[in-house]
Amino acid sequence: MALPDGFTLPTGFVIDRLMRVAAERWREHYGELGIGKPALIVLVALATEGPLRQARLSERTRIDRATLVALLNELESRDLARRAPDPADRRAHAVSITDAGGALLIRAAELEASDDFFAALTARERATFDALLARLLVAHGG
């Protein structure tokens, strides 16, 4: 109420609302995979950017270092990721994805591909959307 004329809905809210729908959709997928969204994001980062020390992994994924610890413990216990001593720095760990982790990631991509979440968009629009998203992400440090 009492909203001025020409008031435009903040884009962030629209995205957030959309993410809530996506979260609903994906809960069953997560259930099948037995893994949470943050853990999946970690695997994506590891798969695309090779071995990373945890501090760098935290920067890339925007997941706090403290939160990352428990996440990596879980991933390691399932043999989806691996912590190895970093030869160049005895403080750091070189975290890498395992073959099992890569396989799970592929399965996750298949699940999203089979989902009709983006059905309202044509292939062309979908490509535009992805491109704009990528541009935004790169602009904010990948």
Add this chain to the structure above:
Amino acid sequence: MALPDGFTLPTGFVIDRLMRVAAERWREHYGELGIGKPALIVLVALATEGPLRQARLSERTRIDRATLVALLNELESRDLARRAPDPADRRAHAVSITDAGGALLIRAAELEASDDFFAALTARERATFDALLARLLVAHGG
């Protein structure tokens, strides 16, 4: 790592990663507003769709009814929203936004507008992006 050729990053992950950047950016805004993102989303829904009973508000915002209770208590204690008895159904509450809530919403929109989160996009691209987002949201029930 064992990712097949032509493997495309799940769009959902890209959006999620972007949202994490946005969350970082907005934390200070929330700090100034003294309110969380879910509460802001509730206010947006109330401002754009008039008085709503809590069950409907839950559907629109995708926030669970149980979570909504504490959220509305908080909003009501700050006089940003109001619960009134629904004359048509004695079980339901007619939730509406107050003038103070509307003012806060306007302030939030100003904060996002002054943010350069979408600086990497031209005005034209930004419009395209918003349009695609809106299409997706409408396709999933608004």
Add this chain to the structure above:
DNA sequence: AAGCAAACGTTAGCAACGCAAACGTTCGAA
């Protein structure tokens, strides 16, 4: 008209996640 399944808001409990502060260990620069 009475009974009953369903919807309403609420509460309580649990799990996941983000964030802040502190710690011991290790590095790198003064």
Add this chain to the structure above:
DNA sequence: TTCGAACGTTTGCGTTGCTAACGTTTGCTT
């Protein structure tokens, strides 16, 4: 050599989402 900074870790707290249950009210069915 000394000292500040970075690394991973632990602990604690707050927020949020979900499930299950509850008393109240509704509306359909019989």
